[in-house]
Amino acid sequence: MSAIPCSTLLNGHPNTQMSTPPLKAIKIWAHLTGVPLDLRHQQGLTLVAGLVGEPKETDEFTKNLVSLTVSHVKVDLTVPFPSVVEFQRQSGEVVEVLVHYPWTSPTCSHCHKLGHIVRNCQLYVPPPADPPPPNTSTSNAKATPKKLTRPANLSSNKLPNKSLSIFKNPP
Template sequence: IHNNSLQRSTLVRIPSEFLRRKILDKNIWYVGDSMFHTAQWSSEHSSSTPPLSSIKIWAHLTRVLLDLRYQHGFSLVAGLIGEPKETDDFTLNLVNLILSHVKVEVDLTKPLPSVVEFVRQSGEVVEVLVSYPWLPPKCTHCHELGHVVRNCLTYIPPKAPPASSASVATAFQQKPMKKPVVNMQFVAVKTKVTKASSSSPSNTPVRSPKTVSLPTSPLVPTSLNLDSFTATKTFHPSTESPSDKPQKPSLKR
């Protein structure tokens, strides 16, 4: 395979005589939406694609009478569409008594019929519906058959106009400003309060007593730490109510 990008052509060598003849007979090939024209290479061969005026396509015939379902009968009906070329085993083996397949070479410069009519010797007019499973694409720019507008060599896509600064500023002013959203999470904390018992110490912090310095004496230590002394006094409540007046000392001996 040798590609020529300047002439948009490809030179292919096919050793099989059967495949080479079949490819040349078809003449027009399609891969996706791209068309390929095949021809036998020679020193005088032109790489330019000839104008596409006719092509071989399949046509589906509906309601062909049973007594016309043979090669000569199909040729009579297909001749109303174009030049009949061939049929397939699906049609010859009568797989479907309503639908028939025929290949015809049609003129693409003329509209293709969707219904054909013929008159029998008895004077009966028979209508046959025609549908086409595939048709070559048509360019909407150059109106030529065989390619679409995105593959057209003469089509130049328009450039998008640049956006003006005024329109950008207007669009920026019209755009609402979003307030920042602070995601605050609140956590409920349960505090268990217990009633302090009478014997428990007070919650007020107790300051430790300071050290008191005394005069130097051989019998008294230099410093006296009050923490080492603990004075305890027990009070016994009296059952009798105290007197309002203080008691006088007794003079009796």
């Protein structure tokens, strides 16, 4: 049995697509700042991380309370990536939690899907380019210079009297 070249596999079949399917969501680490200490356990972090995306896991850094201000959680996330989430406690207090992502997937500014940028977007149609100016080096015609005209309020080389008044000594 002989090997089939990759180019035949990719280009030889009419039903083969050259692109990968778009990402619907991505598992990504989110660093949460401002989670109250009484919620720094699995159930509490699950509730707070659920405001960002679908909680998946946390790391030893967070489990061991290495930091009292930052919690790391991995979430299954779709765009947009929230930078702040809020929740209300039973007492009525509104708690704001800042969200930072150490790494984010490229996100297209045109279609807002994950995994590519606008330059690689299959849905983006760039605007038509302006036609290039005619090349004067191939043309035998000489360019005619534009006639320069003076404004009507300037006669010969004299400036208007108004502009000279700023250089006069005060009376």
